[in-house]
Every structure is written in structure tokens, then in C-alpha cells.
Amino acid sequence: MSRWTENDMPDLGGKLALVTGANSGLGAEAAVELAAHGAHVVLACRDAQRARTTANLIELHVAGATVEIVTLDLASLASVAEAAAEVAGRVDRLDILVNNAGVMAVPYSLTVDGHELQFATDYLGPFA
DSSP states (O other): OOOOOGGGOOOOTTOEEEEETTTSHHHHHHHHHHHHTTOEEEEEESOHHHHHHHHHHHHHHSTTOOEEEEEOOTTOHHHHHHHHHHHHHHOSOOOEEEOOOOOOSOOOOBOTTSSBHHHIIIIIHHHO
16 A cells, blocks of 8 residues: 555645644644645634734745635634634635644533533534
């Protein structure tokens, strides 16, 4: 079995991709590669300032990249609904969804909706 790399990614010109948790780590790397292969990328992140930093890096390193930001906190179902409505108001379709955002091994706490934080962020938010 051959190893798949970013070089195997097809041309994504004309495609719209949304990446959750795109401000760092795997999400940022996925956003860079999607943009490098021609996709218009929406960075969906809790922290708009960190998302803007990633967007600036993408625009600096990927000629012709088009990047947008939407604020999204997967631990809040209201934030998920607001982000979905905002994206739906901006675009007519979504071609690629990368559900990357998540938390792991966080101290026990409840979200504003009353759900355990990790369960809400990693399962309920992406499902919604």
C-alpha cells in the first residue's frame, strides 16, 4: 500500500472547504494544503485573532489563496448554530468539511448548555 501525501491531493479549484480548529496544528496544516490546492478555505475557530494569524500565514505562503474566518466554539450549541447560519449566508454550498477541532483530557467541567466539555466539543458540536 502506497503512502498518501499532500502531493496526491487533486486540484480543488472552485471548491469550498471549512476546517474547524484551523488556527493551529493539524487544522492549520489541512487549511494550508487545501488552499495550496486551490480551495477557498473557511477557518472555523474559537479565537478569531489566532484564526487571523493563520489566515495571514496562508495568504503569505500560498499565492492566490482565498481565506475567510468564522467564529465557532463547538462547546456551545448556540455558537454552532450562529456559525452555521453565518456560513450559509455567505456561500451557496460546502464541498469539504474537516471536523478537526477537539479537546482531550481536560478537567471535568460543564458547558453553558450543561454538557460535559469534552463530549460537547468532540461529539455534540460537530454533530450539530
